[in-house]
Amino acid sequence: MIEVQGLVKEFRGGIRAVDRISFEVPRGQILGFLGPNGAGKSTTMKILTCFIEPTGGTARVEGHDVLTDSLAVRRRIGYLPESAPSYGEMTVSEFLMFVAELRGKRGRDRIVAAERIREVCFLESVWHQAIETLSKGYRQRVGFAQALIHDPPVLILDEPTDGLDPNQKHEVRQLIRRMGADKTIILSTHILEEVESVCHRAIIIARGKIVKDSTPAELMQDSQLHNAVTMTFGGTDLEAARRLLSGLADVRAVEAVVGATNTLRVFPREGRMIASTVSQLVRERSLAVDEIHVEQGRLDEVFRRVTGGARGTATKVRGQHSTQHTEGH
């Protein structure tokens, strides 16, 4: 369980990296943090893991406050920092035995914990290698192992699949999904498919503020593309087809798809479904359609719209501010 209330972080020079963020994550939920670089994702995670202190607001992890009870918070969190820093000159086994000891495991317990994590994170083959000699993928796994070694109830993962190849990404996502059942997990990413495939919920942050908080499915419904019908014609006069489709009830617009030949995309009016009426039209008029499918919506489009807008306003506000500033002098 993670509770964040009105969290603010200002760095020196008055830069507000996190601006009154509030949310809650119950146990068993995997929350995806989305946002452009510098939006405040990592800063929020660093506050939750007690690496930096907030300027205002509070955050509690499993009921413990990050400011007043930070040791208790840190005991309950497994944290994978961005780009998984670790002591390069140590071997994987030395490093993980060290972490196990820091996590309060002594003697036999320590060995058991290290051996368990070696299996979970597939580290057998590099167990006695110095970390600095490992590939990015293995280093990331060591970071993972470090975060999981004490089987914490809360996991905070900053870009867990960054730098991994597609197979490794798949493995890591499976691992996260499996652990999600009985843990509270926050992960940040800017790979949108990751949110779709792993997260129960997504929060989009831009300029330190939450601009969207919903399920990945709901996010996709926000997409302009949601329920649009894309069809590829074989031989039919494209202009005639476009005219026919535009005439249908509930159709808002028909556009040619850029980069594809003989392909049209039909957009429904807000909240309407047009798949059946479109296919009916195809049958009645015997249109030669090679392919037809209903769009689910695209997260990247929603992401761009939501975060791009926020960036625009922020720049404008700052611009006005600086004008006033110069006039004042």
Next chain:
Amino acid sequence: MTQFAPLFKREFLGYFRSPVAYVFIVIFLLASVGSTFFLGRLYDSNQASLAPFFSYLPWLYLVLVPAVGMRLWAEERRTGTIEFLFTQPVTMPEAVLAKFTAGWAFIAIGLCLTFPLVVTVNYLGEPDNGVIFAGYLGSLLMAGAYLAITCVTSAATKNQVVSFILSVVICFVLVLVGWGVFTDMLAAFLPVLLVDFTSQLGFMTHFNGISRGLIDSRAILYFASVIGVALLLNTTILNMKKAG
């Protein structure tokens, strides 16, 4: 203080995982023995004492101790492992103390490895081994003071070279104000009271007594306070970075 042991162990063994340890020990031994025989003229002095060895030690430390300590925090900050470290259930004083003690223990090993000097003077004559023991104790305490200052400069920057230069400069000033040659120069144009005061802040003022066999509680207190104040400052700097 439950986390002190693992932190200390990692840091201490860390020296031996890189060539730093071996380079330091070899240079320290060459330089300390070299200065004892060639600059201090141990044989010509015709005395069974390690005074020549101890008299050059403050100058040797000036370069070598900052080299041992410069990486302690700067390296953690440069590689980002400090984020790993302080998100573990570790308190700030534990971490500061563990790192300092690890560096200090490493220097102690270097110091212990000068034992052939003790054997030599014992073979050649009949030195006062109590004085020699006091000298080693003073050397260790003084090394701690140098190291604690280096810890502060190391915490203040992520660049090891900057940390090294800063600590050399600070330690140099502290050596200078207690160095007889320098205080005599100052006394020529400054009030004696003032010179007396500044020389009380110097390393050599307190070290010279101990190295002559005078285990003076004031000297021990002096080195202990330099270490204490520096480590407190070290903790404060790290806390400030945390509050951002």
